[in-house]
Amino acid sequence: MQASDSRYDVAVVGAGVFGVWTAWHLHRAGQKVILIDAHGPAHARASSAGETRVIRAAYGPDEIYARYAMRALAQWRQTLLALGCGELLRSSGVLWLQRPDSVSGAQSLAVLAELAIAHERLDPAALTARYPQIQLPPDIWAILEPDAGALLARRAVQRLALELQREGVPLLRAEIAAVRGSGRLDGVVAASGAAIRARQHVFACGPWLGKVLPDLLGPRIFPTRQEVYYFGTPAADPRFMIEHLPVWLDYDRDYYGIPDIEGRGFKIAHDRHGGAIDPDAAERAPSPEGIEAARAFLARRFPLLAGAPLIGAEVCQYENTSNGDLIVDRHPALDNVWIVGGGSGHGFKHGPAIGEHAAQRILDSTAAEPRFLLANKCSTQQRQVH
Numbered sequence: 001m002q003a004s005d006s007r008y009d010v011a012v013v014g015a016g017v018f019g020v021w022t023a024w025h026l027h028r029a030g031q032k033v034i035l036i037d038a039h040g041p042a043h044a045r046a047s048s049a050g051e052t053r054v055i056r057a058a059y060g061p062d063e064i065y066a067r068y069a070m071r072a073l074a075q076w077r078q079t080l081l082a083l084g085c086g087e088l089l090r091s092s093g094v095l096w097l098q099r100p101d102s103v104s105g106a107q108s109l110a111v112l113a114e115l116a117i118a119h120e121r122l123d124p125a126a127l128t129a130r131y132p133q134i135q136l137p138p139d140i141w142a143i144l145e146p147d148a149g150a151l152l153a154r155r156a157v158q159r160l161a162l163e164l165q166r167e168g169v170p171l172l173r174a175e176i177a178a179v180r181g182s183g184r185l186d187g188v189v190a191a192s193g194a195a196i197r198a199r200q201h202v203f204a205c206g207p208w209l210g211k212v213l214p215d216l217l218g219p220r221i222f223p224t225r226q227e228v229y230y231f232g233t234p235a236a237d238p239r240f241m242i243e244h245l246p247v248w249l250d251y252d253r254d255y256y257g258i259p260d261i262e263g264r265g266f267k268i269a270h271d272r273h274g275g276a277i278d279p280d281a282a283e284r285a286p287s288p289e290g291i292e293a294a295r296a297f298l299a300r301r302f303p304l305l306a307g308a309p310l311i312g313a314e315v316c317q318y319e320n321t322s323n324g325d326l327i328v329d330r331h332p333a334l335d336n337v338w339i340v341g342g343g344s345g346h347g348f349k350h351g352p353a354i355g356e357h358a359a360q361r362i363l364d365s366t367a368a369e370p371r372f373l374l375a376n377k378c379s380t381q382q383r384q385v386h
């Protein structure tokens, strides 16, 4: 669409999961919103573009993320059902494997119990009896969250963006120029020179946050290259399908995976931060070393999949903050500029609840959440949230 001359209440720059959900809540609060994206919602280079994302509430000691995940899960479920696409959330359960002495496992159990979130503690015997397709050392136990699962991420974001358009929220394809300075913005300017005027501006630009707000966020957002692999499962074998195996996270915290959904393959990915990446310029081919390491893990943990063919891959990026906490905050020098992002490899699930919190902050109806403040984000990385 053409940029309108009219003035919007809020211009949301970025149509990934955070931008779309922030626009969603602002629109429902009666605001006149425009959504702007350089390439469109959940495009192939966006962090929200993955086929699937995990949604779980177990977060070690971080009760805040357990609460946000539950609030988000309810909204995902309700909204996707209302839009007629409930299949974009798969409540397969999430199984988090734990070493015997796992401190974060014990902390997760305590938080889940305190918040009355459904969960089961599976001892080693129960675990191997229930999931014989997983090969484990004898002392590994697990936390099973039965209501958790997987979101079909790209399609969910695109469906929400489409619904916003249907409800009259314009979606403008434009690259917004970098913003510097202090005071108040009267609008944002596209590379074409077109100006979009608004009272408030939200930058939900994911891994591009450091490019669009270079002085403030250039040193505080660390995009890292992450690879995801899809391996083919044996024909007519249900044991590796989402209906028969939960989403799983390994006990060393590095590998996690999502069983086959809609024939896409058995997804496995590595949660350790990869090298620095430029989200515009990076080639998106997976590395031979990454594929080899994933295969070796697969052969160890899921021996029936040893030698399975690689049938797909995604190269995406985390947009890390220094410690992994998200950002929902006002720009310290630009009064009517807000930043929503810093998903740090775990943000997708929280989209609805973070969008809601962002909308409430912009509308002045809620207090800031200290963990989401910019002041807590520094320019040296030390990951604490998983």
Ligand SMILES: Cc1cc2nc3c(=O)[nH]c(=O)nc-3n(C[C@H](O)[C@H](O)[C@H](O)COP(=O)(O)OP(=O)(O)OC[C@H]3O[C@@H](n4cnc5c(N)ncnc54)[C@H](O)[C@@H]3O)c2cc1C
Pocket (backbone or CB within 6 Å): 013, 014, 015, 016, 017, 018, 019, 036, 037, 038, 039, 040, 041, 042, 043, 045, 046, 047, 048, 049, 050, 052, 053, 054, 055, 174, 175, 176, 177, 204, 205, 206, 207, 208, 209, 212, 226, 227, 228, 269, 316, 317, 318, 319, 340, 341, 342, 343, 344, 345, 346, 347, 348, 349, 350
């Ligand atoms: C491999 C991988 C696995 C992950 N797994 C999980 C998981 O299992 N569970 C989970 O909860 N989270 C997970 N995450 C994290 C989650 O996907 C991200 O944190 C989340 O998608 C970030 O969304 P976003 O809206 O901030 O960014 P994006 O989706 O990248 O959206 C930002 C948008 O801003 C637009 N934009 C940027 N600059 C401009 C500009 N100047 N003008 C106009 N538009 C602009 C871009 O085009 C883009 O569309 C994972 C991430 C990756 C990469």
